[in-house]
Amino acid sequence: MPMGSHLEKTLRRVVAVCSLGAGALALLALVGWVFGNWKIGALGNNYVPMAPSTALMLILLSGGLFLHSRWPASRAARRLAFLAGSSVGSMSLLVWSQRFLGYQLPVERWLAPATAAVGAIPVGLTSPLTALTVLPAALALLLESPPLSRHRLCRWMAPTLALGAFMASLAVLLSYAAGFSLLYGSRTVPMALPAAVSLVLLSCGILAAAGPLAWPIILLEAGPVDSAASRPRWSMLGPLALLLFLLLATGIAGSFHLRQLIESARLTAEREVLTVADSKAAQIAEWWQERRTGARVILRTPMIQARLLQFLSGSAPAGRELLAWMEMQRELNNYRQVVLYDARGMPRLSAPAEVSTPSAAHNQHFQAALRAKDILTTDLHAYGEAARGEPSLVTLSLWIPLGVKPGTDAPAQGALRIENDPYQFLYPLIQSWPGSSRTAETLLVRREGDQVVYLNELRHRASTGLFLRLPIDRWRSLPAVLAAMGQVGVVEAEDYRHVPVLAAVRGVPSTPWFMVAKVDQEEVYAPYRRGAWMTMIVLLALVLTTTLGVGLLWRQRDNQWFREQQQADRRLNAELEERVKDRTIQLEASNRELEAFCYSVSHDLRAPLRGIDGWSMALLEDYRDKLDEQGCRFLERVRSDTQRMGRLIDDLLLLSRVARGQIQRSRVDLTAIAQSVAARLQEAEPERRVEFATQAGLAAQGDARLLEIVLSNLLGNAWKFSGTRPLARVEFGQTNVDGRPAYFVRDNGVGFDMTYAQKLFGAFQRMHKASEFPGTGIGLATVRRVIHRHGGRVWAETQVDQGATFYFTLEEEV
Amino acid sequence: MNSRLIFLVEDNLSDVELTKRALKRRHISNTMLVAEDGKEALDYLFATGAHAGRDLTDLPALVLLDLKLPRLDGLEVLRRIRADPQTKRLPVVILTSSNEERDLAESYDLGANSFIRKSIDFAQFAQAMEYLGVYWLVLNEPPPKVSPC
Numbered sequence: 027m028p029m030g031s032h033l034e035k036t037l038r039r040v041v042a043v044c045s046l047g048a049g050a051l052a053l054l055a056l057v058g059w060v061f062g063n064w065k066i067g068a069l070g071n072n073y074v075p076m077a078p079s080t081a082l083m084l085i086l087l088s089g090g091l092f093l094h095s096r097w098p099a100s101r102a103a104r105r106l107a108f109l110a111g112s113s114v115g116s117m118s119l120l121v122w123s124q125r126f127l128g129y130q131l132p133v134e135r136w137l138a139p140a141t142a143a144v145g146a147i148p149v150g151l152t153s154p155l156t157a158l159t160v161l162p163a164a165l166a167l168l169l170e171s172p173p174l175s176r177h178r179l180c181r182w183m184a185p186t187l188a189l190g191a192f193m194a195s196l197a198v199l200l201s202y203a204a205g206f207s208l209l210y211g212s213r214t215v216p217m218a219l220p221a222a223v224s225l226v227l228l229s230c231g232i233l234a235a236a237g238p239l240a241w242p243i244i245l246l247e248a249g250p251v252d253s254a255a256s257r258p259r260w261s262m263l264g265p266l267a268l269l270l271f272l273l274l275a276t277g278i279a280g281s282f283h284l285r286q287l288i289e290s291a292r293l294t295a296e297r298e299v300l301t302v303a304d305s306k307a308a309q310i311a312e313w314w315q316e317r318r319t320g321a322r323v324i325l326r327t328p329m330i331q332a333r334l335l336q337f338l339s340g341s342a343p344a345g346r347e348l349l350a351w352m353e354m355q356r357e358l359n360n361y362r363q364v365v366l367y368d369a370r371g372m373p374r375l376s377a378p379a380e381v382s383t384p385s386a387a388h389n390q391h392f393q394a395a396l397r398a399k400d401i402l403t404t405d406l407h408a409y410g411e412a413a414r415g416e417p418s419l420v421t422l423s424l425w426i427p428l429g430v431k432p433g434t435d436a437p438a439q440g441a442l443r444i445e446n447d448p449y450q451f452l453y454p455l456i457q458s459w460p461g462s463s464r465t466a467e468t469l470l471v472r473r474e475g476d477q478v479v480y481l482n483e484l485r486h487r488a489s490t491g492l493f494l495r496l497p498i499d500r501w502r503s504l505p506a507v508l509a510a511m512g513q514v515g516v517v518e519a520e521d522y523r524h525v526p527v528l529a530a531v532r533g534v535p536s537t538p539w540f541m542v543a544k545v546d547q548e549e550v551y552a553p554y555r556r557g558a559w560m561t562m563i564v565l566l567a568l569v570l571t572t573t574l575g576v577g578l579l580w581r582q583r584d585n586q587w588f589r590e591q592q593q594a595d596r597r598l599n600a601e602l603e604e605r606v607k608d609r610t611i612q613l614e615a616s617n618r619e620l621e622a623f624c625y626s627v628s629h630d631l632r633a634p635l636r637g638i639d640g641w642s643m644a645l646l647e648d649y650r651d652k653l654d655e656q657g658c659r660f661l662e663r664v665r666s667d668t669q670r671m672g673r674l675i676d677d678l679l680l681l682s683r684v685a686r687g688q689i690q691r692s693r694v695d696l697t698a699i700a701q702s703v704a705a706r707l708q709e710a711e712p713e714r715r716v717e718f719a720t721q722a723g724l725a726a727q728g729d730a731r732l733l734e735i736v737l738s739n740l741l742g743n744a745w746k747f748s749g750t751r752p753l754a755r756v757e758f759g760q761t762n763v764d765g766r767p768a769y770f771v772r773d774n775g776v777g778f779d780m781t782y783a784q785k786l787f788g789a790f791q792r793m794h795k796a797s798e799f800p801g802t803g804i805g806l807a808t809v810r811r812v813i814h815r816h817g818g819r820v821w822a823e824t825q826v827d828q829g830a831t832f833y834f835t836l837e838e839e840v
Numbered sequence: 841m842n843s844r845l846i847f848l849v850e851d852n853l854s855d856v857e858l859t860k861r862a863l864k865r866r867h868i869s870n871t872m873l874v875a876e877d878g879k880e881a882l883d884y885l886f887a888t889g890a891h892a893g894r895d896l897t898d899l900p901a902l903v904l905l906d907l908k909l910p911r912l913d914g915l916e917v918l919r920r921i922r923a924d925p926q927t928k929r930l931p932v933v934i935l936t937s938s939n940e941e942r943d944l945a946e947s948y949d950l951g952a953n954s955f956i957r958k959s960i961d962f963a964q965f966a967q968a969m970e971y972l973g974v975y976w977l978v979l980n981e982p983p984p985k986v987s988p989c
Contacts, residue, residue: 625940629908632937632960637854640962644861665961672960676939 037234041095044231048224049088055220056081064149068218073202076218077152079131083117083160084224086110087167091228094171095235104171111168118164122157153215159194159225162187166232181236188232193570195225197562200277269576273569280561287554295528295550296516302460303530303543306468309455311535320359321401321424321444335429337375338368338440345375352377355444362421362447367392368440395425396437402427405472405538406448406481408492420481420491422446448482453491456482465527465546472538473498473510480506481539486523496522505529509540518547617686628679632672639668677804680735684811689729696724696769699734700758703741714754716745721759724769726836732812739805740771740832746799747830748775766835774829786822809834844977847873847900849881849917850935851909855958859904862966868973873900878912881905882920885927897985899930902976905952907936907943915946922951929983931976 055076058066068075076084090110093103124130168174169184199222217225324330330351337345352364356377366375371392387407395402402425424446429439446452452470459466467485471478478501480494487494501507503519509531521527521544529544642664650658697720704718726733741756748754757772778786778794785791787810792803809832813820817837824830846863850856856874863872875881881903883889887896903921907914914934921927933954934947947955956972959965 625908625938628939629937632958633852633855635960636937636958636962636965637852637858639960640854640858640965643962643966644858647865669961679939 034237037237038095040234041091041231044227044234045088045092045095048227048231049085049092051220051224051227052076052081052084052088055218056085059150068220074149074153074216074218076221076224077150077156079117079121080152080156080160080218080221083114083152083164084221084228086114087160087164088224088228088231090114090167090171091231091235094167095231107167107171111164111166111171115161115164115168118157118160121152122154122161125154151215153217153221155194155198156217156221156225159191159217163191163225163229163232166191166229167235170232170235185233185236188229188236191225192229192233193566195222195229197566198222199226200562201558203277203281269569269572273565276565280565284554284558284561287557288551291550291554292528295545296530298461299466299528299530299543299545300516302466302468303532303541306455306543307532307534307541310452310470310539310541311537313451313455314534314537317359317422317424317444317446318401318403320355321426324355324442325401325426325430331428334366334442335439338366338428349375349377359444360447360450361444362450363443363445365443365445366440367443369396369437374440391423391425392441392443395427395441395443398425398427398438399430399432400427401425406492420448422448422452453482457485463545463549465525465549466544468541468543469506470534470539470541471506471510472540478504478506478510480522484522494522505531505542505544506540509533509542620682620686624679624682627675631675635668635672635675639665642668674802674804677802677808681804681808681811684732684735684808684815687732689732689815691727692730694726694728694730694733696726696733696737696758697722699730699737700724700741703734703738704756707742707745711745714745714749715752716748716754716756719755719757719759724758724760726769728816728836729812732815736809736812736834737771739809740834743805743832744771744773744775744830746775746801747777747794748773749799750776761833763833763835768833768835770831770833772829772831777824777826777828777830779826780824783822783824787820845871845873845900846902846904846973846977847875847881847884848904848935849875849878849909849914850904850906851876852906855906858962858965859969862969863973866966866970866973868970868977877910878914878917881909881917882912885921885930886924896926899927901931901982902972903930903932904935904972905932907934907938907947915943915950918947918950918952931980931983933972933976 054066055064056078058064058075059078059081064075066075087110090107093100094107097103120131166184166187169180169187174180175184195217198217199219202219202222333348337348348366352366352375355361356364364377365373368374371389387404391402391404404423404425406420406422408420422445424444426442426444427438428441456468456470459468465486469484470481472481473479474495476498477495478498479492480490480496482491484490484494496504496506498507498510503517505517505519505521505527508517508519508529512533514532516528516530518526518528521529526547527544528547528550529542531540531542533540642661645653646658646661653661700720701718704720708714708716708718737758741758744756745754748756751774755774758769759772760767760769762768776794787806791807792801794801810820813834813836818835820832820834822830822832848856848859850859853876860872873884875884880890884891884894885899885903887894905914905917909917914936918932918934921930921932928951931953932951933956934943934952935956935958936943937958939957944955954972956968959968
C-alpha cells in the first residue's frame with residue numbers, strides 16, 4: 027500500500043503542524059494578555075486581539091488534537107482529547123449564548139482590562155462568530171475521539187463540522203486579507219485575525235485527523251489501494267496547484283478591484299462631504315454677514331440713531347412710528363424680535379410686543395453692549411429656560427449700542443437688540459442634505475474652553491442644540507473636535523455615536539463656528555461590503571464544487587480503471603479455472619487408470635504366484651518319495667522366491683496407495699501406535715529380547731492409517747537391524763529441531779554407512795545384504811512418501827555399527 | 841439344503857484345483873460345486889439359464905466367492921444374493937487375492953459373512969480352507985430355510 031501509507035503519513039504531519047501552529051498562536055495571545063500587552067495578539071494596530079477566553083479554548087482544542095493524533099493508542103491521550111472537545115464545546119456554547127441570555131462569564135473578563143478598546147469595540151471579549159466557529163470544531167474533535175468515533179454517523183459528521191469551521195474562519199481570514207475586516211463597524215465583536223488563522227489551522231488539522239478514509243479526504247485517494255501495482259496514478263498535484271493558483275489570483279485580483287471600488291467610493295463620498303461643507307459654510311457666512319450688515323446699517327445711520335435716542339430721552343411724543351419701523355425691520359430680516367432698551371436696561375419698545383424671559387446672561391450682554399463701540403454679537407445661546415427634554419429656545423442676538431460717543435469712555439445711552447431665530451434659516455440649512463442619504467448630516471460646533479458645543483439639533487440624537495458638550499481631551503479624534511481645533515479637510519473617525527464616519531471639517535469664515543459634514547462609513551461602503559460577501563461566498567462555493575467535482579471525476583476515472591482491471595482479472599481467472607478443470611479431468615482419468623492397474627496387479631499378479639507355490643507344495647506332498655533331497659530343496663527355493671515376490675507386490679501396492687489416497691487428518695496418538703507396533707513385533711518374534719522405550723503423550727495431526735505405516739516401517743527396521751545385538755534397544759520420542767518438534771526412532775543396531783544416505787529413501791534401495799537382513803527396499807520410500815504428504819521431512823543419522831536414528835517432522839498444526 | 845455342499849465361485853482353475861485338493865486331503869468335503877464366473881454362479885443359485893428347472897430350495901451350505909470374476913464381478917453377485925429373499929441368508933465368504941480396503945468395506949456392507957485373503961503361501965491358504973470348512977460345515981448352525989410363499 028505505498029500511496030495509502032504515504033497519504034496517512036502526510037495527514038499525520040498536517041495534523042501535527044496545524045495543531046501546533048494553532049496552539050502557538052493562541053498561546054502567544056494569552057502570553058500577551060498575561061503581560062498586559064494585548065496588542066501582541068492582534069497582529070495589527072487597528073485590529074481586535076484574540077480574547078483570553080478564545081485563546082484558552084483554542085489552546086485546549088489544539089492540545090487535545092495534538093495528543094489524540096500523536097498517541098492514538100494511548101488511553102490517557104484519547105481521554106484528554108475527549109475532555110478538551112466536550113469542555114470547549116460547552117464553553118463556546120455558553121460564550122455564544124451569553125449575549126442572548128444576558129449574563130457574562132467571569133472568564134470573559136479574565137486578564138482583560140475593562141476599559142481597553144479598539145475604536146468602539148471592547149477588547150477581551152470572545153466574538154460570537156468565533157464562539158460559533160469554535161463550536162463545530164470542538165464537536166468535530168469530540169466525534170473523532172472514542173467512544174463516539176466508533177459510530178459511522180459520527181465519523182461522517184466530524185469532517186463535515188470541521189469543514190464548516192474551516193470555511194467560516196477562512197472567510198474571515200480572506201476578509202482580513204482583502205483589507206476589509208468583516209463585522210468591523212457593526213455592533214458585534216468581530217473575530218480577531220489571529221483567532222481566524224488559528225481556527226483555519228485547527229479545523230484543517232481536525233479534518234486531516236479524520237484519517238484517509240473520511241469523506242472529503244477520500245477524494246484524494248482513489249479506489250482500493252492494495253491491488254494492482256501498475257495502476258496509473260492520476261496526479262492530483264497539477265490540478266490542485268492550478269486550482270490554488272486560480273483561487274489565489276482571483277482572490278488577489280478581486281481584493282484589488284474591491285479596494286479600488288472602495289477607494290473610489292471613498293473619494294466620491296469625500297468630494298460630496300467637502301462640497302456640502304464648503305457650500306454650507308459659505309451660505310452660513312453669507313447669512314452671518316447679512317445679519318451684521320443689517321445691524322451695522324442701524325448703527326451707522328445717524329437719523330435712525332437720533333430718532334431712537336429721542337424716544338429714549340422722552341422728547342419724542344410717541345413710539346408708534348418707531349414701533350412700526352422695528353416691526354418692518356423684523357419682518358424684512360426675519361428677526362425673531364427687535365427690542366429697544368434704555369440706559370438702565372429696561373425694554374422700552376418691542377416688536378412683537380411681549381418680551382420673553384431674559385436669560386441669566388442677558389444683563390451681562392446688555393452691559394457689554396453699552397460699552398462696546400460696535401455691534402456686539404452674542405453667539406447662539408439658550409434664551410430663557412426650556413422645559414426639560416424640549417428643545418430650548420436658541421437665539422443669536424446682535425446688540426446695537428445707541429448714542430455712542432466716539433473717543434470717550436462714556437457708555438451708550440441705550441441699545442437695540444436684534445434677535446435672530448436660527449430655526450428660521452440656519453438650522454434648516456444645516457439640517458438639509460443635498461441628495462438622499464440615510465446617515466449624512468452637517469453640524470455646527472463651537473469651542474468653549476476645553477469643550478466642543480454642538481450648536482444645532484442633530485439628526486441622530488434629539489435635544490442636542492447647545493446641550494451636547496463633549497470634552498476635547500477625551501474626544502481627540504472626534505470630527506467635531508478636529509474641526510474645532512482648526513483642522514480642515516476630510517477625516518475618517520468616529521462621531522459622537524461612536525459610529526465610524528467620513529467627515530469634512532472646516533471653520534465657517536468670520537464666525538466662531540466650525541462645520542462638520544459627515545456620512546457614516548457603513549453607508550459609503552455597505553454596497554461593496556455586501557458585494558464582497560457575496561463574491562466571497564460564491565467564490566468559496568465555486569471552489570468547493572470544483573474540488574468536489576474534480577475529485578469525483580478523478581475517482582470515477584480510477585474506479586473505471588479498477589473495473590476494467592477486475593474484468594480482465596475475472597477473464598483470466600475463468601481461463602485458468604477452465605484449464606485447471608481440464609487438467610483435473612485428465613488427472614482423474616489417469617488416476618482411475620492407475621487404480622485399475624493396481625487393482626489388477628494386486629489380484630492377477632498374485633494368483634499365478636499362489637499357483638506356483640501351491641503346485642510346488644503339491645509336488646512336495648504327493649511326489650516326495652520320487653524326488654531326491656536336492657529336488658525337494660529346489661522346490662523349497664521355488665516356494666520361498668514366490669513368497670518374496672508376493673511381499674514385493676504387497677509393498678509396491680502399499681507405496682502406490684500411500685501416494686494416491688486422500689489424507690484424512692485427525693488427532694493421532696503416536697505413542698499408542700508405537701506401543702501397538704512394538705507389541706506386534708514382539709509377538710512375531712517372542713524369543714528376542716528388545717527394550718522398547720516409548721515417550722508418553724506424543725500426539726500429532728495427521729492421517730492415522732498412514733502414520734501407522736510410517737511407525738511400522740521405522741520401528742520394524744529398528745527391530746530388524748538391532749537383531750544382532752544381545753541387548754537391543756529401540757526408542758521412540760520427540761525432540762526439537764530448528765524450533766520445531768521432530769519425532770525420532772532410535773536403535774542400537776548395526777547402522778549403515780552415511781555415504782549412501784541419499785539413496786536411503788529411494789525405492790528398491792537396500793543398505794544390507796539380503797542374506798543378513800531380509801527386505802524389499804520399499805519401506806523407507808513409503809515412509810518418505812507419507813511424511814512428504816504430511817508436509818514434513820524425514821532424515822537419518824547413523825554410523826556403521828553405532829545404531830541409527832530416523833527423524834521425521836509433520837506439518838505444523840494450522 | 842445340501843449341508844455338505846460348498847459352492848466355489850472362482851475363475852482361476854489352478855486355484856480351484858488346489859482348493860479342491862486341499863479340502864479333500866483334509867477330509868472336509870468331497871462335494872464341491874464350481875462356477876467360473878458370476879453369471880454362472882447366479883444361474884445356479886436362482887435356477888436360471890443352464891440350471892433352469894433346478895430345485896430352488898436346494899442351496900449350498902457355503903458360497904466361497906472371488907471378487908474379480910469375468911462377466912459379473914463378485915460384489916455384484918453378492919448384492920443379487922442378498923437382494924433375493926430365497927438367498928438373502930445364505931452364508932457367503934469372500935475369498936480373494938485383493939487386499940484393497942475398499943473391497944473389504946464394500947463386501948461387509950453388502951452382507952458378506954466373512955472375508956478371507958488368499959495368501960501366496962499355499963500352506964497358509966490350505967490351512968485357511970481347512971478352518972473355513974470346519975467352521976462353516978461343522979460348527980456353524982445353518983440359517984433356517986426360507987419357506988416359499
